[in-house]
Amino acid sequence: MSVATSAAAAFQSNYGSDPAGLWAAPGRVNLIGEHTDYNDGFVLPFAIPQHTVAAVAPSTEPGWTVCSDLVNESVSFGTTGPGEVEGWAGYVAGIVWALQDAGFDVPPARIALSSDVPLGSGLSSSAALESAVLTALVELGGIDLPVEKRPGLAQRAENVYVGAPTGIMDQSASIRCEQGRALFLDCRSLEVEQIPFDLAAEGLAILIINSNAPHQHVDGEYGARRKSCEEAARILGVPALRDVAVDELDAALARIDDEVTRRRVRHIVTEDQRVLDTVALLRAGQVREIGPLLTASHVSMRDDFEITVAQVDVAVEAALAAGAYGARMTGGGFGGCVLALVDAARADETTAAVLRAYEEKGFTAPTIWPATAAQGAQKI
Numbered sequence: 001m002s003v004a005t006s007a008a009a010a011f012q013s014n015y016g017s018d019p020a021g022l023w024a025a026p027g028r029v030n031l032i033g034e035h036t037d038y039n040d041g042f043v044l045p046f047a048i049p050q051h052t053v054a055a056v057a058p059s060t061e062p063g064w065t066v067c068s069d070l071v072n073e074s075v076s077f078g079t080t081g082p083g084e085v086e087g088w089a090g091y092v093a094g095i096v097w098a099l100q101d102a103g104f105d106v107p108p109a110r111i112a113l114s115s116d117v118p119l120g121s122g123l124s125s126s127a128a129l130e131s132a133v134l135t136a137l138v139e140l141g142g143i144d145l146p147v148e149k150r151p152g153l154a155q156r157a158e159n160v161y162v163g164a165p166t167g168i169m170d171q172s173a174s175i176r177c178e179q180g181r182a183l184f185l186d187c188r189s190l191e192v193e194q195i196p197f198d199l200a201a202e203g204l205a206i207l208i209i210n211s212n213a214p215h216q217h218v219d220g221e222y223g224a225r226r227k228s229c230e231e232a233a234r235i236l237g238v239p240a241l242r243d244v245a246v247d248e249l250d251a252a253l254a255r256i257d258d259e260v261t262r263r264r265v266r267h268i269v270t271e272d273q274r275v276l277d278t279v280a281l282l283r284a285g286q287v288r289e290i291g292p293l294l295t296a297s298h299v300s301m302r303d304d305f306e307i308t309v310a311q312v313d314v315a316v317e318a319a320l321a322a323g324a325y326g327a328r329m330t331g332g333g334f335g336g337c338v339l340a341l342v343d344a345a346r347a348d349e350t351t352a353a354v355l356r357a358y359e360e361k362g363f364t365a366p367t368i369w370p371a372t373a374a375q376g377a378q379k380i
């Protein structure tokens, strides 16, 4: 059963009627630019075909009811404040709150959710959920909120209502990505450029390797990285680390006493430059050539930002040893997924090599599949 059919069926069985419409929003893979978003820097995600579908209808009763076929539970709430609805339904209540807080009238609604975005794998299942619900409520309620303003509102729901100090990349990817393109986003100006990203035309593929090591960025590590970056920007007297150019890096590092903070800064400053270099290569049609940048990004996350775990390092090493052009962890880190850029003809060989490496290490088997760049949030 497709996700859309499941969401419609969940709506019918919970509420005894048909939804007014179905809205889908995808998860994402970030090609490059990790932890740069909350440093006002650059990111380059693309949407994946896995998505969350919200089946929604306006309600004559006040308030909102939401159910999900993943948890077999339905939650009702009225107007709430940050944190009042907990767990998965908090993401939905957070969107309602953020819309109301921005001064909009949110239509009372019944919502049923279904999703095939793997949970807790660094593929932005929470942004997919937020973006599907936000798009549905905005369109159903005739709310005048331009597409470019929606990611910031969904981010506020996550930061303030749910309490996760994430940046703006995931919601931007889920809402603004276009099929066959990667989204080059300047996280300060919020300007985007849709970069053509047709791997098949080049005989290439990107494999997503889900390490199946649990990923959790609401915990302290993500927040600690963010704090270090903000502290470093304060020491350097700049609004954000985006304002340190790569050729000023050595001088900037010389002004920071703490060795760990120096490494965090080096990751962010070099990662921003790698995004710019990747975009330049893609614009020039040199797709294979981005491989070394992807791998350098991984090394930087492993050694300087210290957000990788053994499972993702092994996946990267095995993919590279099997001939991948480049490979890196994608997403917030501490588990989650790796992406590997490979010749399409060698995808099976790479997959087998990674599976073998995991087996040798005694790790839980990874899940591996080829990624394509899908469409952002839309009514389906």
Ligand code: GAF
Binding pocket: 030, 033, 034, 035, 036, 037, 038, 166, 167, 168, 169, 170, 217, 331, 332, 333
């Ligand atoms: C998580 C966050 F939600 C994003 O905002 C981003 O910081 C990412 O980690 C790391 O690049 O997905």
